[in-house]
Amino acid sequence: MSDPQAGKQERRRPGWVRGAVVAALGAGAVVLAVLLGSAFVPRWWSHRIADQAQGNFTAGISLGLFYGFVFTLLPLLVLRFAFRKRRRLQTWGIWLVVALVLALPNLVTLGIVLGTGNAAHAGERTLDVEAPGFRTSTLLGAVLAVAGFLGVEYLLAGRRRSRRRLDSLEEELAGRAPEAPAHVDPPSGADSRL
Numbered sequence: 281m282s283d284p285q286a287g288k289q290e291r292r293r294p295g296w297v298r299g300a301v302v303a304a305l306g307a308g309a310v311v312l313a314v315l316l317g318s319a320f321v322p323r324w325w326s327h328r329i330a331d332q333a334q335g336n337f338t339a340g341i342s343l344g345l346f347y348g349f350v351f352t353l354l355p356l357l358v359l360r361f362a363f364r365k366r367r368r369l370q371t372w373g374i375w376l377v378v379a380l381v382l383a384l385p386n387l388v389t390l391g392i393v394l395g396t397g398n399a400a401h402a403g404e405r406t407l408d409v410e411a412p413g414f415r416t417s418t419l420l421g422a423v424l425a426v427a428g429f430l431g432v433e434y435l436l437a438g439r440r441r442s443r444r445r446l447d448s449l450e451e452e453l454a455g456r457a458p459e460a461p462a463h464v465d466p467p468s469g470a471d472s473r474l
Contacts, residue, residue: 318391319399325388326403330410340411348421351386355379356429389418 333339362375380387392403393415407414 318395318397321388322392322395322397322399322403323406325385326392326406326411329414330406333411333414335410335412337412340407341413341417343411344414344417344419345421345424347385347389348418348423349425350421351383352422352425353429355383356425358382360429360433386418386422389415 329340329343333343356379358375358379362372362379367375392400392407395401395403404415
């Protein structure tokens with residue numbers, strides 16, 4: 281008689297096969313989402329921005345600065361938090377997805393600007409008419425967010441360097457501290473009234 285457990289083990293697929301199937305299905309879903317999104321999302325996004333700006337030049341610029349700054353700074357802060365200490369690879373992947381989701385408004389606007397499809401061109405025309413100045417001010421807001429983030433990081437790194445230097449100098453000074461002198465009698469002939 282044969283053991284039923286042995287038969288199951290022989291039919292079981294290796295772990296890498298299951299991983300390859302899951303990866304292929306995931307890649308297929310991503311490709312399908314990109315194809316569907318490239319036909320729908322640029323038009324949808326441009327109409328959402330147009331509804332907010334309502335053809336007003338000042339509103340288009342203000343919205344662009346807001347979206348560019350906020351949705352560049354937030355992903356940078358998430359990535360800084362995620363990668364500032366060692367974590368599991370899956371945790372880094374989750375934080376990377378969170379950062380990408382937070383950057384979606386800017387990524388969709390970038391897709392409209394750089395896109396060559398019909399939906400991107402339609403979105404571009406909508407933004408030009410209904411939200412003038414939005415695209416350029418989004419870029420300006422993103423550049424300001426990156427510059428501000430890098431400036432703060434530079435200042436924080438300088439502070440950490442200064443703190444480490446101060447600690448090492450304090451340790452060095454503590455190692456050099458002379459022993460407390462014993463009580464010294466005044467030299468003979470000195471005025472005892474002093």
